[in-house]
Amino acid sequence: MKTTLRKIVTEAREVFREHGYDGASMQDLASRVGLKKASLYTRFPNKESLVPEVLALTLEETVQGLPDPNDDWQLTWQTLIGRIEKTLEERQRCVGLHLAYGVTSATPEARAAVCQFFTALREKMAQILRLGGIPDPDAVAADTLAQLEGATVWITTSGDVTPLHRAAESACRIAD
């Protein structure tokens, strides 16, 4: 059943989120899934190949079922921002950011996946803003994402979520 495969990916996401790419242990991942390490390698050829799967799932979960921006782009935007805010607040860190900092030229496929993830997310955000006639939507999308992710440093260091909330609030104000 695909259940196991999906569980590997979702648990891998948490391992990467908590420990980054280098710090993520296949042994740790296996025990979280309830398998032995060797069993993981029947599904994935290596650790690096987990990264694209993790980010693809994350992107999909982030944008799936969003209200149609052609109907009400403000609602779409605010829903998207709210989802990101909620995830970051609950999980404390951004997987994408931890991976972006962790992957190097030694893991080119993972590197490409991280790049794709952020590009796709920014493009999705820019699309919505474009429908709202917001000027320079790519820049606004990139800056909004930067603000939200940067706010997680305060969560991890001091548990302070107010910068994240202010970031989300000011992002939502773009659509007013």
Next chain:
Amino acid sequence: MKTTLRKIVTEAREVFREHGYDGASMQDLASRVGLKKASLYTRFPNKESLVPEVLALTLEETVQGLPDPNDDWQLTWQTLIGRIEKTLEERQRCVGLHLAYGVTSATPEARAAVCQFFTALREKMAQILRLGGIPDPDAVAADTLAQLEGATVWITTSGDVTPLHRAAESACRIAD
């Protein structure tokens, strides 16, 4: 000579910046300094103890010799922002952020050092803003730092420095 000790700390900063806490190798650090691994342990008891030194040095370099904010707080603010911007652009990543994501409860001293680093930097920024009569200086300082650090994700993923430049520019506009 203190030269060796300082070189260890400055090189450790680059190792942490590039590889994070877990990924940083004492072997790697030693070879960058031009020593053998065992020699590092005559200066530092363990890897964790490098973190406070690295962050203390970074904080000191960031704020030392800043123009007196009592004379011209705008100049002080913009100089500080400019320094952070320059470092992030040159080095591509923020050591503090990589360490913030990398240290866990297993390394409490490192964790505390990271917390202190960001708190001190934010407080320094807030002090300047306070002299300028900026409302809610702590929040503004935290948000400014978040925006600058978040912008590094675009540098690492795609080499795009424009989000960082926009962040710095908008930060400088606070003091106008």
Next chain:
DNA sequence: TTTACACCCGACCGGTCGGTCGTTTTTATA
């Protein structure tokens, strides 16, 4: 010249890493 000390290093420790292999167990099909 002796002594003492800071420093450096080669060799080594136990442990964990990502990954492999041969075999056993489960599962789907027929």
Next chain:
DNA sequence: TATAAAAACGACCGACCGGTCGGGTGTAAA
């Protein structure tokens, strides 16, 4: 129920990890 594929596993690999130890080595004070 027979069979073949898929999945899980225990044991193992070489490499590297953070860290230790005992023995040099250069230097400076006595």
